[in-house]
Amino acid sequence: MNGESAMPPLPEIGDLAARQLVEGTLAPIVVLDADLCHLYVNPAWGKVSGLPASAFLGRTLGEVLPDLQRPDDVLRDVLRDGQPREATISGTTGVCSPLGQRLWRAVYHRVELPGQGTCLCGIGVEISSLRRYLDDLETAHQRLALLDAAATRVGTTLDIETTCQELVDLLAPSLTDLAAVAIVEEEFTGAPPPPPGFLRLRKTRGVAPPGMEWLLRQLGGPGPYVDVPRGIATRHCLDTGRPWLGNLASDELFQKVTVDPERTRLFRAAGVHSLLIAPLITPSRPVGVILLGRAGASQPFNDDDLVTIQALADRAALSIDSARRYSYEHTMALELQRALLSEPRTPHPAVEVAARYLPSGRSVLVGGDWYDSIPLPDSHTLLVMGDVMGHGFQAAVAMSQYRSLLRTIAASGAGVDKILGEFDRQVAQLGLDRLATCLLAVMDPGAGTCTAASAGHLPPARVRPDSDVEVLWLPAGPPIGTGLGGYESLTVRMDPGTTLLLYTDGLVERRDTDIDTSVQALETLSLPADGPLDDMLDTLLARLANGAYEDDVAILAARQRDAHD
Structure with a gap:
């Protein structure tokens, strides 16, 4: 706070050693009057806020930093009964932080200052990093639990449709708003083969939040199949075995996903802003893809999402491939049985x-x-x-x-x-x-x-x-x-x-x-x-x-x- 003290010398902090302690500590300290207006802020709070002490004098926290959530009710309770209380302050200040939302834990005491009457003294400590660590730890636990759940909830039968439904139900809404699975089609019985150079995907199962089901119905077109040319993100995922990410995608980026560029309009109409395509790959061959989308107020996909979803996709690919091979072998066996019988x-x-x-x-x-x-x-x-x-x-x-x-x-x-x-x-x-x-x-x-x-x-x-x-x-x-x-x-x-x-x-x-x-x-x-x-x-x-x-x-x-x- 440029060495500037916003409070006149008072007996409580007038002693040189005490003033050096208050102004030299890394913990933010403030003194408020009975109307919750600032009488004093120490340099530590000035560094946190990015504002000089004069910006606070005679003003409430809400008037100076409106993006912070203020514990006014707690402060008034301390003024009323004199019992010290803890309070949480969260939000953003004018100082950029890699932690995004910041968090402080403060203790407020009622004090009587000569010439000022009843006041509040608040001493805080920033716990943003601790909160971030705990949040990350909780997220990691949740995702490990999700991976464990995949072992018991995906692939419970040898039916392809059921396995795909189990996969999208696991993904949404835990990791995404909408999810759809398409399987590589290798047999073209009853339908003409795809054009040369195209890969046929059979639409299987999808899930979307209420009101967005129409998007899944329209994305792949009216038929049960989608013939995917080279150059489309879906095809690139299957060819390379790597996921494709489009966060806060532009129209041009959406068009890399869809076979028909007109379907970009569908994403926009549904409020989808971010897409992730994860390949379903086994060691021997590609099985299919998962298309995931986030819409509205949902955050874009991050690196942790990418790792988790690809791990789920790798596990699901084995289950879906097993179901597909079972279905093929079962059909062949029945045909043989009928031929013999x-x-x-x-x-x-x-x-x-x-x-x-x-x-x-x-x-x-x-x-x-x-x-x-x-x-x-x-x-x-x-x-x-x-x-x-x-x-x-x-x-x-x-x-x-x-x-x-x-x-x-x-x-x-x-x-x-x-x-x-x-x-x-x-x-x-x-x-x-x-x-x-x-x-x-x-x-x-x-x-x-x-x-x-x-x-x-x-x-x-x-x-x-x-x-x-x-x-x-x-x-x-x-x-x-x-x-x-x-x-x-x-x-x-x-x-x-x-x-x-x-x-x-x-x-x-x-x-x-x-x-x-x-x-x-x-x-x-x-x-x-x-x-x-x-x-x-x-x-x-x-x-x-x-x-x-x-x-x-x-x-x-x-x-x-x-x-x-």
């Missing part, structure tokens, strides 16, 4: 059939379940349900061999017990090393009967026209491939409108539950017996489903057609 043959016109196949939820592997319907002489129809032991491609290949062999044997028109016996003998002779269970049932619409035999397979069920379900317990012979033979058949009545259900153990088998108990539980169901068979199977699956099935499920339903159909 194919649809059952068309039965005789007097019989209608419907079938379902569901892979287990444990893996993408194909399995050994199969079903078939084979027309026989005399308007009979042979229904087949089989299950080769094990999972995977070897079981599926064995299933295909067993199915073809059984079709050849069934052409003889022998009884179901004889067919199973010959089937078992030939499989054992061929040396196929996988056992299989098998259930055969011949429907005879003319006689209104069904004759069935089992090679270690679960019993069929009969759904009566009144929707009651009855399990048909058959004599169970040994599985196919043992060479033991010895199969017995059972003939039951099939009244008009009655449906026969054949299934594999994946439909009813439950952990920690006896299989016979699970089969008997079928009799507690009530199924729609008078509608389409597809509706019956859908209802059956819906009522027995409890999350992902533990084993593959195959179901075959057959019913004699009404004579008037």
Whole structure:
């Protein structure tokens, strides 16, 4: 304060040593009158404020430094009861500081000064650096917690859409106002490929604050894809593996982000001022990008944001890539299963059939379940349900061999017990090393009967026209491939409108539950017996489903057609 004292010599500070202490300390000290106007400021406060002492004399703090938050209520309480109190002063002065908002902690005492009456003396200390340190520490803790949360909240399933939604939900509103994910599209099934030199991104998931959802819908255009040329920031991120940052972006900078320059207007209309694009990269290939935006009063992205978001992106890229590979392999496996399984043959016109196949939820592997319907002489129809032991491609290949062999044997028109016996003998002779269970049932619409035999397979069920379900317990012979033979058949009545259900153990088998108990539980169901068979199977699956099935499920339903159909 240029050595200038704004207060006349008073007994309390008139002593030379005391005055040297007050004016030489680094702590700001002020003396205020009963109206909170300044009577004295020491040089330390002058350096903090950037103003001379004369600027304060006879004026309140608000009149001199209006950008500071003032503790006037606290000061009046000290004047009233004489109890010292602490108060906080925060804001900015005329002195530039790398800390931005500054913070002081001050203690105020009521004093009686000759000739001045009741006054206040305030002594403060700046704690801006401490507050900044604590804020930074808290921010670091929050971001570490966010990274930890990513491990449990992103990638909880092997579904791409779900994984992308989990990612944007984690990012917004914690680190950004709006977030959107786009995935590199490598397969162009059902759509023409992108132009040469373009990269196709498939829009997946996004999140925006209320009132800004329209921006996400319009940014990428009307279609599900965006074809990105070189020179666009999104493409640059994927090509280099480095994020792109546009803080307080100009229109020209926004145009580096969008394929269509007109979309700059959309950013402006939504109040978006800063953008960050983070690549989703795995060690082997680019997966996609995250687009993040801050709008309105939100601060631009800083270096810490950049580090945190890229760390989240790196983790999410692995989860999304795993989901994508699972989806691709799962689709390929199902296509292979369908190719091996194919649809059952068309039965005789007097019989209608419907079938379902569901892979287990444990893996993408194909399995050994199969079903078939084979027309026989005399308007009979042979229904087949089989299950080769094990999972995977070897079981599926064995299933295909067993199915073809059984079709050849069934052409003889022998009884179901004889067919199973010959089937078992030939499989054992061929040396196929996988056992299989098998259930055969011949429907005879003319006689209104069904004759069935089992090679270690679960019993069929009969759904009566009144929707009651009855399990048909058959004599169970040994599985196919043992060479033991010895199969017995059972003939039951099939009244008009009655449906026969054949299934594999994946439909009813439950952990920690006896299989016979699970089969008997079928009799507690009530199924729609008078509608389409597809509706019956859908209802059956819906009522027995409890999350992902533990084993593959195959179901075959057959019913004699009404004579008037």
